[in-house]
Amino acid sequence: MGPIDPARVQKELDARLGRDVYLHLETTTGSYTALGPEKRTPVIAFVRNASIRYERGLVTGEGPYRVGLKLDSGWVYAQGLTDYTVTERDELLLAGHDEEGNLRVGLQLSLQPFRE
Amino acid sequence: MSIQPPPPERIDHLVEGMTMLDPSAERGIVVSLPHPDDESFSSAGTMALASDAGVPVTYLCGTFGDMGRRMGSPFFANRESMRDVRERELADACTILGARYELLGMRDRMVEFEDPHEVATRIRAVLERLDPSTVITFYPGHAVHPDHDAMGLATHLAVAALPDPKPRLLAVAVGDREQLRAALGPQHVAVDIRTVRQRKLGALRAHRSQTEMMFQRWESERDDDEQMRAYREENLTVERFYRLNGVAIPLPR
Numbered sequence: 001m002g003p004i005d006p007a008r009v010q011k012e013l014d015a016r017l018g019r020d021v022y023l024h025l026e027t028t029t030g031s032y033t034a035l036g037p038e039k040r041t042p043v044i045a046f047v048r049n050a051s052i053r054y055e056r057g058l059v060t061g062e063g064p065y066r067v068g069l070k071l072d073s074g075w076v077y078a079q080g081l082t083d084y085t086v087t088e089r090d091e092l093l094l095a096g097h098d099e100e101g102n103l104r105v106g107l108q109l110s111l112q113p114f115r116e
Numbered sequence: 117m118s119i120q121p122p123p124p125e126r127i128d129h130l131v132e133g134m135t136m137l138d139p140s141a142e143r144g145i146v147v148s149l150p151h152p153d154d155e156s157f158s159s160a161g162t163m164a165l166a167s168d169a170g171v172p173v174t175y176l177c178g179t180f181g182d183m184g185r186r187m188g189s190p191f192f193a194n195r196e197s198m199r200d201v202r203e204r205e206l207a208d209a210c211t212i213l214g215a216r217y218e219l220l221g222m223r224d225r226m227v228e229f230e231d232p233h234e235v236a237t238r239i240r241a242v243l244e245r246l247d248p249s250t251v252i253t254f255y256p257g258h259a260v261h262p263d264h265d266a267m268g269l270a271t272h273l274a275v276a277a278l279p280d281p282k283p284r285l286l287a288v289a290v291g292d293r294e295q296l297r298a299a300l301g302p303q304h305v306a307v308d309i310r311t312v313r314q315r316k317l318g319a320l321r322a323h324r325s326q327t328e329m330m331f332q333r334w335e336s337e338r339d340d341d342e343q344m345r346a347y348r349e350e351n352l353t354v355e356r357f358y359r360l361n362g363v364a365i366p367l368p369r
Binding site for chain 2: 001024026028029030031032034035044046083085087089091093095097100101102103104106108114115116
C-alpha cells in the first residue's frame with residue numbers, strides 16, 4: 001500500500017462502476033482500548049462481502065480522502081482514507097492509517113468475493 | 117536496553133501461594149487460543165521449557181488473526197494480505213518455541229458468534245488425537261477480547277467432555293491486575309520462565325506485524341510507564357495460570 005493518488009483511485013472506482021461488486025467496509029479502534037490509559041470503549045464495525053452496485057463513485061478531499069458510492073437505493077461512505085493498493089486479484093483496497101500505522105478505516109471493492 | 121536486564125534472582129514474591137509447574141515433566145501440552153501471538157504473550161516460556169525436554173507442544177489457534185488493526189510499524193500488511201502474513205509469523209514463532217501449530221480457521225472477531233458447542237467439538241477432536249496432559253486457554257469472562265472469552269469457553273466445554281482422567285486445564289486471565297485479583301484471587305499455578313526469557317522475546321518479535329510498535333516503545337521508553345514496566349518484567353519472569361478444571365463457567369445468553 002502507498003499514499004492515495006486521487007486520480008488513480010478515481011480511475012479504479014470508475015472501472016467498477018455499474019458492476020456487481022463485493023464490498024468490505026470497516027472501522028476499528030482495536031479491541032484493547034479499554035486497557036489503555038484512556039480506558040476507551042472499543043468501537044469496531046465491519047461488513048465483509050456485501051454485494052453492491054454503484055452508479056456514481058467519487059474520491060474527494062485533499063488527504064485524508066473521502067469516498068462515497070451512490071447505490072440504486074442507498075450509499076456507502078468512508079472518511080479518513082490515506083493509502084491504497086490494487087492487489088494481484090484486482091481488489092481495490094483503500095485504508096486510513098494513524099501515525100503509528102494502525103488501520104482505522106477500510107473500504108475495499110472487488111469483482112470476486114474477498115476470501116471467506 | 118530496557119527490555120534486556122537479567123531476570124530477577126528471586127521470584128518468591130511473584131508466585132506466593134502458587135503451585136510451581138514443571139513443563140518438562142508433562143506428557144504433552146496443547147495451547148488453545150484464538151489469535152496468532154496469543155500463545156507467545158501468554159505461554160511462550162512454558163511452551164519452550166516443555167519442547168526443550170522433548171514434550172510435544174501444539175498451538176491450536178482459532179483464527180488467522182486477520183481482522184487486527186496493527187499492520188506493522190511502519191505498516192507493511194493490509195487487510196487482505198494479513199492472513200498470510202500472520203500465519204508466516206506464527207510459523208516462525210512456533211519454530212522458536214519448538215511447537216507445531218494447527219489452525220481452526222475461524223474468522224477473527226467472530227468466534228463468539230459461532231456455536232460454542234460446535235467449536236468445542238472441534239477442539240475436543242484435537243485433544244482426543246493429541247492426548248495432552250495440560251491444556252492452556254483463556255479464562256472465559258476474564259480475558260478482555262471477546263474472541264479470548266469465546267475460545268476459553270469452547271476449550272472449557274471440550275475438556276469437560278473428555279473422559280477421565282482429563283488433562284489439567286489452565287487459564288490465562290487478561291486485564292487490570294487489581295480487578296482480576298478482586299474477581300479471581302491470585303493464580304493457582306506458576307511456571308518459572310527465567311531460563312527461556314530470550315526465547316519468549318524472540319517469539320514475540322516473530323509476530324512482527326503485531327509487536328513491532330510495542331518493541332519500539334519498550335526500547336525508546338516512549339510511552340512507557342512504571343506499571344507497564346513492572347507488568348512486562350513479571351511476564352518475562354513467570355507465567356501464571358488459574359486452574360479451570362471443575363470451575364463452573366456460565367454459557368453466554
